[in-house]
Amino acid sequence: MKRIVFCASLAACVASAVPHPATAQTDAPSGMAPTLSPLQHTPIHDGLSSPVGMAYDAGGNLYVANWSADTVLRFGPDGRRSVFARDLRGPSGLAISPAGDIYVASYSEDLVWRFTPDGERAVFVRGLATPAGLSFDSRGRLLIANRRTNQILAAHPDGKITVAAEGLQTPVGAVELANGDLLVSNIAGGISLVAGGVRARTINSDLGSPGPGIVRAGADAAYVVDYGGTTVSRIDRRGQRTVIADGLSSPVGLVLAPDGSLTVATWGANAAFRIARP
Numbered sequence: 001m002k003r004i005v006f007c008a009s010l011a012a013c014v015a016s017a018v019p020h021p022a023t024a025q026t027d028a029p030s031g032m033a034p035t036l037s038p039l040q041h042t043p044i045h046d047g048l049s050s051p052v053g054m055a056y057d058a059g060g061n062l063y064v065a066n067w068s069a070d071t072v073l074r075f076g077p078d079g080r081r082s083v084f085a086r087d088l089r090g091p092s093g094l095a096i097s098p099a100g101d102i103y104v105a106s107y108s109e110d111l112v113w114r115f116t117p118d119g120e121r122a123v124f125v126r127g128l129a130t131p132a133g134l135s136f137d138s139r140g141r142l143l144i145a146n147r148r149t150n151q152i153l154a155a156h157p158d159g160k161i162t163v164a165a166e167g168l169q170t171p172v173g174a175v176e177l178a179n180g181d182l183l184v185s186n187i188a189g190g191i192s193l194v195a196g197g198v199r200a201r202t203i204n205s206d207l208g209s210p211g212p213g214i215v216r217a218g219a220d221a222a223y224v225v226d227y228g229g230t231t232v233s234r235i236d237r238r239g240q241r242t243v244i245a246d247g248l249s250s251p252v253g254l255v256l257a258p259d260g261s262l263t264v265a266t267w268g269a270n271a272a273f274r275i276a277r278p
Contacts, residue, residue, distance in 0.1 A: 043271035044263070045075055051265035051272065052212055053094030053105070053134060054255040057117070063102055064253070064265065064272070065091035072104055072115075084119060093134030093173075093212060095142065103142055105131035112144065112155065125155045133173030133212035137164075138180065145171040145184070145212070152184060152194070165194040169202075173212040177237065178219035185210035185224050191235050203239035207231075213254025213264065223262060223278065225251035232264055232275060244278045 045062070049069035056062050060077040067090055074084040085091075090108035097103065102115040103124060111126035112134070129148035137143055141154040143164060152165035152174045165174065165182055169189025174182050182194040190205035208228025217223045221236035223244065232245040232254065249268020257263050262275040 043269065044274050045079070045081070046269070046271040048073070048265060048270045048272065050267055050270070051253045052092045052132075054213075054253040054263060054265060054272070055094050055096040055102070056255060056258055057096050057100060057102075060258050062255075062257075062263065062272075063094055063096070065094040065104055067091055067107070072102070085113075085115060085121065088113070092132050093145065095134040095136055097136060097142075098140070103134055105134050105144065107131060112142070125159055125161060128153070132171070133185070133214065135173070135175050135214075137176040143174045143176070143182070145173050147172060152182065163198055165192075165198050165200050167198075167200045168192055172210070173214040173224075175214050175216045175222050177216065177222075181237065183214065183222045183224075183235070183237070185212065185214045187211065187227065191222075191224060191239070193237055193239075195237075203237070204235050204241055206241050207233070211252045211254075213252055215254055215256050215262070217278070223254060223256075225254050225264060227252050227267075232262065234278065245275045248273070 050067040051064050052067050053065040062075040064073045066073050070088045071083050072085040074082050089106050091104050092107040093105035095103050100117050104113045107130055110128045112124045113121050114124040115121050129146050132145040132147050135143045141156055144153040146153045150168045151163055154162050154164040169186040171184050172187045173185040184192040187209045190202045192200035193203045194200045207226040211225040211227030213225035214222050217234050221234055225232055230248050231243050234242045249266050251264050251266045253265035255263050260277040263272050265272040
């Protein structure tokens with residue numbers, strides 16, 4: 001199976017060789033360490049091929065960028081699987097616009113595709129540099145983690161591109177906070193905050209290799225996967241980290257589900273799991 005070269009070194013790419021039971025954090029009384037309870041061990045979707053970007057549409061369908069298979073899969077609310085798009089080249093980031101169009105980054109072609117809900121495709125932007133994670137901001141701009149240039153680019157609805165963040169360290173995902181600032185996952189350099197301009201600063205370096213899976217958690221924090229480790233964590237704008245799930249094998253994709261839970265996809269199991277409402 002071919003592997004997407006997200007990491008700067010082999011060591012950063014290696015997940016735990018021995019799988020551990022997945023766990024999710026629960027609330028604990030003030031002053032006590034949080035306790036851990038078992039996470040659902042059975043995947044909600046399996047048989048994936050290096051899943052990366054994921055998103056739910058308004059109808060509850062889950063779309064998964066299946067990187068190694070060059071496809072985008074769609075899972076209905078009943079779990080039924082279908083191939084939404086095929087013959088892509090390294091589909092990585094995936095996001096759905098408020099209008100319902102599906103945007104997919106092609107890591108190998110340096111472009112972003114736009115699909116209608118019926119599957120009709122067109123190139124949205126090209127000339128990128130190994131685009132990874134995608135997300136939309138409050139202005140309707142598509143945020144693109146442009147890995148090779150160490151930038152987050154903002155693609156406007158008309159296709160115009162501006163720089164939203166720079167000075168990063170191999171960025172692979174970004175999410176907008178309530179006040180318009182950005183949190184960025186850098187696979188080679190921790191979590192960055194971009195506030196009051198476009199220059200980024202590192203606020204947390206606890207993770208082995210933060211992956212593309214990053215989604216907003218309330219007004220001033222984000223949930224982030226550790227592709228080089230086994231966790232999903234909540235990291236706020238001050239850099240404070242709380243582990244909400246552990247025991248995952250190279251988690252890469254992450255998305256908030258319609259019921260408020262999280263769906264996380266791992267490369268170790270090539271499957272997607274549910275994390276109960278954090």
